[in-house]
Structure formats: C-alpha cells, structure tokens
Amino acid sequence: MADIRNHTRxxxxxxxxxxxxxxxxxxxxxxxxxxxFVSSTQIAKDLNVDASQIAKDLSCLNIKGKTRIxxxxxxxxxxxxxxxxxxxxxxxxxxxVGSLGGALIQDSGLSRYGxxxxxxxxxxxxxxxxxxxxxxxxxxxDLEYKRKALKAEIAIIAVPVDQAQSVADLTVANGIKxxxxxxxxxxxxxxxxxxxxxxxYSHLAVMYNRLDIQKQQSK
Amino acid sequence: MADIRNHTRxxxxxxxxxxxxxxxxxxxxxxxxxxxFVSSTQIAKDLNVDASQIAKDLSCLNIKGKTRIxxxxxxxxxxxxxxxxxxxxxxxxxxxVGSLGGALIQDSGLSRYGxxxxxxxxxxxxxxxxxxxxxxxxxxxDLEYKRKALKAEIAIIAVPVDQAQSVADLTVANGIKxxxxxxxxxxxxxxxxxxxxxxxYSHLAVMYNRLDIQKQQSK
Numbered sequence: 001m002a003d004i005r006n007h008t009r010x011x012x013x014x015x016x017x018x019x020x021x022x023x024x025x026x027x028x029x030x031x032x033x034x035x036x037f038v039s040s041t042q043i044a045k046d047l048n049v050d051a052s053q054i055a056k057d058l059s060c061l062n063i064k065g066k067t068r069i070x071x072x073x074x075x076x077x078x079x080x081x082x083x084x085x086x087x088x089x090x091x092x093x094x095x096x097v098g099s100l101g102g103a104l105i106q107d108s109g110l111s112r113y114g115x116x117x118x119x120x121x122x123x124x125x126x127x128x129x130x131x132x133x134x135x136x137x138x139x140x141x142d143l144e145y146k147r148k149a150l151k152a153e154i155a156i157i158a159v160p161v162d163q164a165q166s167v168a169d170l171t172v173a174n175g176i177k178x179x180x181x182x183x184x185x186x187x188x189x190x191x192x193x194x195x196x197x198x199x200x201y202s203h204l205a206v207m208y209n210r211l212d213i214q215k216q217q218s219k
Numbered sequence: 220m221a222d223i224r225n226h227t228r229x230x231x232x233x234x235x236x237x238x239x240x241x242x243x244x245x246x247x248x249x250x251x252x253x254x255x256f257v258s259s260t261q262i263a264k265d266l267n268v269d270a271s272q273i274a275k276d277l278s279c280l281n282i283k284g285k286t287r288i289x290x291x292x293x294x295x296x297x298x299x300x301x302x303x304x305x306x307x308x309x310x311x312x313x314x315x316v317g318s319l320g321g322a323l324i325q326d327s328g329l330s331r332y333g334x335x336x337x338x339x340x341x342x343x344x345x346x347x348x349x350x351x352x353x354x355x356x357x358x359x360x361d362l363e364y365k366r367k368a369l370k371a372e373i374a375i376i377a378v379p380v381d382q383a384q385s386v387a388d389l390t391v392a393n394g395i396k397x398x399x400x401x402x403x404x405x406x407x408x409x410x411x412x413x414x415x416x417x418x419x420y421s422h423l424a425v426m427y428n429r430l431d432i433q434k435q436q437s438k
C-alpha cells in the first residue's frame with residue numbers, strides 16, 4: 001500500500017483531531033456494509049454532528065468529495081486511517097499496573113488503534129516479574145535500563161495521583177516523548193513533551209450531576 | 220455523617236464539573252499529608268490551572284476560603300466528595316463485555332468513584348452465564364427482565380460502533396436514564412436521557428499527531 005502521508009503532517013486543532021476517529025469508525029461501518037459513497041450531510045445525520053463542521057474537518061485531509069455524490073467510502077477510510085496513524089505501531093510502556101493499568105493492558109482495542117504496550121512498570125513486588133496477557137511487568141527501578149531496549153516513546157501513566165508528577169519526570173528523563181495521563185493530576189512538563197489527559201472518572205462527575213438534575217426536574 | 224447536599228443540586232457547566240474531580244484528587248492527597256489549609260493560588264500552582272478559574276469553580280460549591288489562609292482541606296474534601304456524588308452508590312449495567320468492556324469490569328477504580336457495575340450483558344454464548352470478578356454476564360435478550368431487579372439507572376455502552384445506537388435505544392426502552400458511551404458513535408436520544416461520551420481512542424489520535432509534529436520540528 002502506497003504511503004500517501006509523505007507530506008508534512010499538519011498541526012490540527014485538538015477538537016478536530018478528536019472527531020476524526022468518529023468519522024473513521026463510521027466509514028469502517030459503511031465499508032463493511034459495502035456502501036460506496038457518503039455525503040457530509042449523511043455523515044452529519046448519522047453522527048449528529050453539524051454538516052459544515054464535517055466538511056471543514058475533512059478539508060484538513062488530502063481528500064475531496066464529489067458534488068452530489070460525496071466522498072468515496074474506501075478512499076475516505078484509507079485517508080483517515082493513514083492520517084490518524086492507527087495502522088502504525090506505537091510502542092508504549094505502562095507505569096502503574098494497578099486496577100486501571102491492569103485493565104488497560106488487557107484492552108486489546110488499544111492495539112487496533114496502533115498502541116502496542118510492550119511492558120508494564122510498578123513498585124509492587126508481588127507483580128514485578130510476572131506477565132499480564134503476555135506483557136512483562138518490570139520494577140520501576142529498571143526503567144532506564146529497560147526503556148531503550150523496548151523502543152517506546154509513549155508512557156501511559158496510571159499511578160496514584162500523588163505519584164504522577166515524579167513518575168512523569170522520571171519517564172521524560174529516560175527518553176519518553178509523549179505521556180498518556182490517566183491520573184487526575186495536571187502534570188507539568190516542558191513544551192516539547194506531548195501530554196494527553198484522559199481522566200475517565202471526571203465523566204462520572206458530569207453524569208451523576210446531570211442525572212440528579214433530571215430527577216429533580218421530573219419530580 | 221450529615222448530608223450537606225440537601226439543597227437543590229445546581230446545573231454546572233461541563234468543563235467545571237470535569238475539573239472538580241482534579242481538585243478532589245488533589246485535596247485527598249493534601250489530607251493524606253496532613254495539610255490543613257490550601258489557597259487557590261497554591262492549588263493553581265500545583266495543578267497548573269489558572270487561580271481565578273479555581274476560585275470561580277469552587278464558588279459553585281457551598282464553601283468559602285478564608286482571607287490569607289485559604290480553604291480548610293478536610294472541609295473542601297468533604298464538600299467536593301458530597302457534591303460529586305462519588306460516595307453514593309450508582310448501579311450500572313455494562314453492555315458489551317468485549318475487550319474494553321471486560322477491562323472496565325475489572326477496574327475497581329470505578330467503584331471508588333461511586334459506580335457499581337452490577338451485571339454485564341452480551342450476545343456471545345461463550346461468556347453468557349459466566350462471571351467476571353464476581354459480576355454475572357447475562358444474555359442481552361434478558362435485559363428487560365433483569366434490569367428492574369438490578370435497580371440500575373446507568374448503562375455503560377462498550378459494543379461495536381454499529382451496534383451502539385440500537386443498544387442505546389434498547390436500554391432506554393428498558394428504563395435506563397444515563398448512558399456512558401465508550402463507542403465512537405454519537406448516539407441520538409431524547410433530551411431527558413443523560414449521555415457522556417468517552418472515546419479514549421480519540422486521545423490517541425491527538426497524541427500521535429502531536430508526537431509526529433514534535434519529530435518534524437526537531438529534525
């Protein structure tokens with residue numbers, strides 16, 4: 001397959017980047033159903049996103065829709081796939097193999113999105129030296145020595161909140177370029193380190209609040 | 220413990236609600252270190268959030284800081300805890316016990332944030348009738364019959380993307396009031412149903428893009 005991504009990758013706004021995977025999941029589904037073309041109006045209808053927003057988002061990619069027909073589904077799938085990097089392999093290490101960390105190791109969905117967890121690190125002697133789903137768990141003290149051999153540039157941070165900053169500093173000192181932070185800590189690092197914060201529990205706060213309000217209103 | 224939340228719960232903006240759990244995690248940590256008072260300036264410094272933003276966020280709660288001393292840590296912890304509802308038990312069912320769904324069942328962190336997964340539902344005959352971490356997995360066909368007994372108002376949706384809408388409709392028809400949607404599908408439901416979208420894989424798209432750009436810039 002030809003690499004159509006040999007142009008310089010553009011810096012897209014974060015909200016746009018976060019929507020692109022929705023479009024990809026959607027065209028994956030269309031392709032599986034042998035749909036050949038799709039318009040931004042149809043995508044808008046099915047995904048509940050504004051059509052002009054979709055046209056604007058997709059205009060960032062190297063693809064043009066045809067008047068009255070729309071986008072070729074297979075082509076759009078390919079372009080999104082390539083742009084998003086989900087088909088490339090990104091090695092990652094996981095720091096903190098507790099409840100959430102252990103769950104992430106077991107989520108094979110991550111590998112479908114290009115994330116390859118190559119090792120876990122922890123301080124707990126009862127799990128150091130074991131494997132989870134075939135992935136070895138090492139002592140965090142061996143991070144420096146192991147990280148180079150593992151060729152990982154991404155660290156997933158799933159440690160207790162008060163450990164987050166020191167663990168982040170440690171990984172960066174050892175060559176990590178991007179952090180996927182699952183703790184509620186707002187980690188501070190130099191600007192050349194990429195940080196993505198995913199505090200899934202924050203979404204529960206919103207859900208509980210909205211649920212309570214619905215109950216009050218329906219009384 | 221007195222319930223200080225017997226006032227009508229306010230509708231807060233989603234960004235504010237998502238930040239409150241950060242403050243809670245932070246004051247949990249301060250409390251564990253026996254810190255008695257904290258100012259919004261100090262919180263701002265440690266969490267990397269604007270101090271005026273913090274003061275504004277906390278003003279939504281029933282708590283006042285003291286001039287030159289700040290907030291009483293124990294009190295702030297209590298107020299945030301109560302407001303966020305993390306100490307209440309919210310029963311939830313999980314639809315789709317695949318890779319991500321299975322991982323969520325095993326994440327005991329959810330119960331620390333008040334989410335009690337009482338059952339999983341799937342269509343896969345090899346897991347129906349089994350238990351994961353003590354949680355029974357039922358046939359999705361039995362949803363109507365089981366849901367009432369389970370007293371669950373929340374459904375976690377972790378099915379394949381093209382099943383998301385139909386599964387969501389099914390749960391709502393059976394009395395579910397809030398959906399935590401882990402699929403990239405933008406589910407459409409009536410306004411009185413609460414939906415929180417958490418597509419963790421979207422964060423990977425942002426991370427890969429930023430990582431590529433850093434690499435281009437450092438060349």
